[in-house]
Amino acid sequence: MKHPLRPIALAIAALCVVGCGADRPDAAGGTPAPATTIGPAAPAAPKRIVSLSPTATESLFAIGAGPQVVAVDDQSNFPAEAPRTELSGFRPNVEAIAAKNPDLVVIADDSAKLADALGKLKIPVLVQLPAKTIDDVYAQIGELGNRTGRRTQADALTAKMKADLAAAVAAAPKPSKPLRYYHELDDTYYTVTSTTFAGQLYRLFGLTSIADAADDGSGFPQLSAEAILTADPDVIFLADTKCCKQSARTVAARPGWSTLKAVKANAVVELDDDLASRWGPRIVEFARAVAAGLPRS
Amino acid sequence: MAVAVGRLGIGTLAPVAGSRIAPWLAGGIAALVGAVVIGILTGPAGLPLGGSLVEMADRVLPVDLDSGLTAAQATILWEIRVPRVLLGAAVGWLLAGAGAAYQGVFRNPLADPFTLGSAAGAGLGATLAIVYGPATGSWPLDPLPVASFAGALLAVAVSYVLGTGVDRSRSATSIVLAGIAVAAFFTALQTYVQQRNTDTVQRVYTWLLGRMSTATWDDVRLVVPYLVVCSVGLLALRRMLDVLRVGELEAAALGLHVARVRLAAVALATLGTAAAVSVTGLIGFVGIIVPHTVRLVAGASYRRVLPLSMLCGGAFLVLADVLARTLASPAEIPIGVVTAFFGAPFFLLVLRSRRRA
Numbered sequence: 001m002k003h004p005l006r007p008i009a010l011a012i013a014a015l016c017v018v019g020c021g022a023d024r025p026d027a028a029g030g031t032p033a034p035a036t037t038i039g040p041a042a043p044a045a046p047k048r049i050v051s052l053s054p055t056a057t058e059s060l061f062a063i064g065a066g067p068q069v070v071a072v073d074d075q076s077n078f079p080a081e082a083p084r085t086e087l088s089g090f091r092p093n094v095e096a097i098a099a100k101n102p103d104l105v106v107i108a109d110d111s112a113k114l115a116d117a118l119g120k121l122k123i124p125v126l127v128q129l130p131a132k133t134i135d136d137v138y139a140q141i142g143e144l145g146n147r148t149g150r151r152t153q154a155d156a157l158t159a160k161m162k163a164d165l166a167a168a169v170a171a172a173p174k175p176s177k178p179l180r181y182y183h184e185l186d187d188t189y190y191t192v193t194s195t196t197f198a199g200q201l202y203r204l205f206g207l208t209s210i211a212d213a214a215d216d217g218s219g220f221p222q223l224s225a226e227a228i229l230t231a232d233p234d235v236i237f238l239a240d241t242k243c244c245k246q247s248a249r250t251v252a253a254r255p256g257w258s259t260l261k262a263v264k265a266n267a268v269v270e271l272d273d274d275l276a277s278r279w280g281p282r283i284v285e286f287a288r289a290v291a292a293g294l295p296r297s
Numbered sequence: 298m299a300v301a302v303g304r305l306g307i308g309t310l311a312p313v314a315g316s317r318i319a320p321w322l323a324g325g326i327a328a329l330v331g332a333v334v335i336g337i338l339t340g341p342a343g344l345p346l347g348g349s350l351v352e353m354a355d356r357v358l359p360v361d362l363d364s365g366l367t368a369a370q371a372t373i374l375w376e377i378r379v380p381r382v383l384l385g386a387a388v389g390w391l392l393a394g395a396g397a398a399y400q401g402v403f404r405n406p407l408a409d410p411f412t413l414g415s416a417a418g419a420g421l422g423a424t425l426a427i428v429y430g431p432a433t434g435s436w437p438l439d440p441l442p443v444a445s446f447a448g449a450l451l452a453v454a455v456s457y458v459l460g461t462g463v464d465r466s467r468s469a470t471s472i473v474l475a476g477i478a479v480a481a482f483f484t485a486l487q488t489y490v491q492q493r494n495t496d497t498v499q500r501v502y503t504w505l506l507g508r509m510s511t512a513t514w515d516d517v518r519l520v521v522p523y524l525v526v527c528s529v530g531l532l533a534l535r536r537m538l539d540v541l542r543v544g545e546l547e548a549a550a551l552g553l554h555v556a557r558v559r560l561a562a563v564a565l566a567t568l569g570t571a572a573a574v575s576v577t578g579l580i581g582f583v584g585i586i587v588p589h590t591v592r593l594v595a596g597a598s599y600r601r602v603l604p605l606s607m608l609c610g611g612a613f614l615v616l617a618d619v620l621a622r623t624l625a626s627p628a629e630i631p632i633g634v635v636t637a638f639f640g641a642p643f644f645l646l647v648l649r650s651r652r653r654a
Contacts, residue, residue, distance in 0.1 A: 075496060090495040188503050188510055189629070214628035224510055225377045227627030229369065230342040243500060255513050256376035259369050 045149035046104040046124075050097055052089035053108035056128055057082050058280035059141050060106070063157055065148040071100045078274065078282070094118060104147065131197050131279035138162070141281070157281060164284045169204050172291035175234075179294070181207045182223075182233040182262070183276075187244040189223045196220065197279055198239075201287055205294065207235070229256055235267040235295060236260070239276035246270075269293030321595050325608030329386065332612035336382035336619050341626035342373045349374055381512040384576065385618040386611035387520045388509075389583050391527060391573040393610020395566035396584025397591070397602050398531050401538040402562040403469045404545070410570040410584040413476035413563065414452035417483035419574040422448025423504045424487045428494045441504075442519065442575035448483070449571035455479050457563060461556070469545060469559070507580035507633045509618050516576040527569030531603055534562050538599040582636045583610055586644045593651045613640065 049069045051057040057076035060069055072082045073089040087096055089107060094117045097105060105118055106126045115125040126147060128140045138158040145154025181202060183192045191211045192198045196219040199209055210231035214221040240246045248268035252258050262268055275286040337353060338346055344366065352364035352371055366374065395410040403412070411417075422444035430440040453476075460475030461468060491501050537558045541548045545555050573580075588606040595601045617635045624630055 088495060090498070091492060186499060186503065188508055190503075211628075214625070216625065216628055221625075221628035222510065223627055224341050224622050224629050225381075226340045226342040226373050226622070229373050229377060231627070232369070243497065255380075256372040259372050 043103055048100065048102045049104045049106065049148070050087070050100050050102040051076060051106045052087060052092060053106055053128060054274070055108060055278040055280040056106040056144065058278065058282060059144050060148065062281040063141065063145055063148070063150045063153040065144070065150050068148055070102065098123065134200060137279050137283060161281060161284055165204070165287055168284065168287045168291050172205050173294050173296045179207050179234040180210050180231065181235045181237055182210050182228055183237045184240050184246065185220065186240045187246055189225060189228060190220055191223055193219045193221065198276060201283060202290065204287065205290060229260065232260055233262050235269065235293060236262040237269045237271055237290065237293065239271050239273050241270045242273040265295050267293065267295045318601060321601055321605055325605045328612040329608045332615040333382055333386055336385065336615045337379055339619050340378050340622055342370070344370050344374055380514045380517050381509055381618065382615055383517050384512040384520065385509055385615045387517065387524050388573040388577050388580065389614025390607045390611035391524055391569040392580065392584040393587035394528060394531055394603060394607040395570045397588035397606040398562045398566040400588055401541060401599055402559045403473055404541065405469070405473060406589065408473070410566065412473060413456040414480035414483055415449035415567055415570050415574065416579050417480040417487065418448035418452025419445040419571065420505060420579065421483045421487040424490050424501050427497050427500045427504065428490055446571045446575040449574055450567060452479055452483050453563065453567045504578045506631045507578040509577055509632050510629050520572050520576055523569055523572035527565050528607060530565040531562065534558060535599040535603045538562065542597070580636060581633055582640055583614055586640050587613055590644055590647050593647050
């Protein structure tokens with residue numbers, strides 16, 4: 001799965017193309033990312049948490065709140081012991097969620113006005129929008145710690161993440177000149193700019209996106225094949241190995257792509273789509289995968 | 298929609314002399330060739346114009362020339378840009394030609410290549426292929442174009458079979474109505490499958506919006522046989538479509554086998570539409586606006602409307618794609634946005650200027 005809001009944003013964008021002329025949705029989440037709570041106050045240590053956010057699911061389990069989680073959405077595929085259900089975070093069904101009798105619901109997007117609906121049922125909702133900065137990640141994990149009575153574990157986790165990230169950056173090869181990357185979100189060449197959350201992780205390694213000139217404000221522009229070939233990135237990161245079944249082999253087989261520096265130098269990095277699109281504890285793994293794929297010159 | 302059968306395209310059956318078609322055809326060919334040349338010479342890579350022309354001559358003509366382009370530039374020109382331009386020309390050609398045929402055969406100005414549900418059928422096929430299909434390259438054939446092609450044909454076949462023989466005096470209308478029902482049904486299935494698999498919703502929408510960004514020579518090779526069959530077949534029907542303009546009963550009285558002509562035209566137009574849709578997804582607007590613009594400018598005879606729609610449809614889509622590639626360069630604008638944003642005002646301009654004339 002990708003950036004969990006992107007499909008929705010694209011869907012709305014598609015509808016706008018077809019019909020209305022509404023303002024384009026901000027794919028990165030238009031409002032500040034740190035958590036907001038809506039509805040009645042939750043118990044200090046909720047025992048029946050429902051997570052409709054794959055990122056929050058990962059964080060909850062990482063801070064040891066897993067036993068308090070009774071249900072997670074259909075996209076929450078990590079960790080394996082998470083109680084995955086048919087519940088959907090994209091088209092949430094209020095009755096189905098309420099039937100789990102939750103004392104806290106965590107979501108990553110409230111475009112469906114889920115918080116209002118659950119508020120009427122006196123169910124507290126925690127909204128954790130997609131992180132815009134790495135600090136947002138730590139803040140959201142801290143918030144989850146506060147809300148589940150596991151602040152200590154949350155602080156330990158964020159401290160470890162910071163140390164691990166710093167170690168990954170320190171151990172990464174230092175190129176003689178700044179490298180430029182192309183991060184592929186799907187096989188029609190949607191990508192990220194350096195200002196997106198993924199872009200900021202890349203910046204830790206001194207990498208800049210070839211799409212910065214194409215930034216349309218969303219941070220997720222679609223590039224033309226010509227522009228990619230002209231830009232000739234030093235390294236290609238594929239975040240569409242699951243959704244679109246792309247690989248270093250399929251990239252090399254695209255017409256004209258075999259001439260790219262990144263393809264010739266075997267610097268096409270196959271990422272796990274989920275790692276590259278979530279903003280939870282596994283950003284460390286994402287960073288390690290990036291570091292491992294950097295060309296050693 | 299179907300009851301809005303207007304009088305557009307139903308005029309007098311004035312004979313059109315061959316000598317008067319030739320200048321129009323020449324103009325159409327010039328427009329298409331001009332658009333293709335512009336398409337090949339413009340793009341975000343900013344290749345040198347002279348070098349690109351020489352490189353094209355080197356590739357196309359039996360001469361050996363040195364264009365001065367680097368290997369990377371030559372690759373961009375020949376592997377990325379040229380197939381994209383040619384695919385745009387072929388898809389615009391097919392959609393506009395199919396639209397003209399649909400409007401003629403149903404005597405309905407609102408008909409377009411997707412009237413009988415081909416878009417909904419193709420959408421369902423594409424969604425099924427994206428959701429349940431195998432990995433790219435693990436099959437000898439990419440399942441996406443095959444499934445969307447089959448879906449389009451299936452939807453139209455169902456519409457046609459269910460719509461015929463309902464009401465003898467209004468058979469065209471009942472086929473169109475059946476098409477609307479079938480399209481709604483297929484769209485419902487497509488939406489259901491898509492919502493059950495939200496992780497693929499992004500790919501599905503990208504497909505539905507239409508795309509030229511990943512055009513390859515394989516796509517061009519896939520479409521060309523259909524383009525030949527569809528064009529030759531439809532052009533052979535042009536006189537019968539002219540007879541049909543007087544009305545179904547009148548045409549039958551003149552000795553035309555209306556049902557047969559309709560079946561042939563729908564089959565050919567659908568084949569072309571399905572081929573176009575299978576490689577570029579859904580590109581709206583071309584199939585309805587281009588034939589009407591041609592009618593307003595060059596007259597309503599299908600001897601003109603069919604060939605000119607094909608030529609101008611190709612030119613229109615190539616130029617629209619030039620804008621899609623360059624306006625936000627190096628980013629892309631969805632092709633459907635460009636065709637409607639620039640095509641709609643242009644069409645209104647033509648419509649109003651003809652009314653005053």
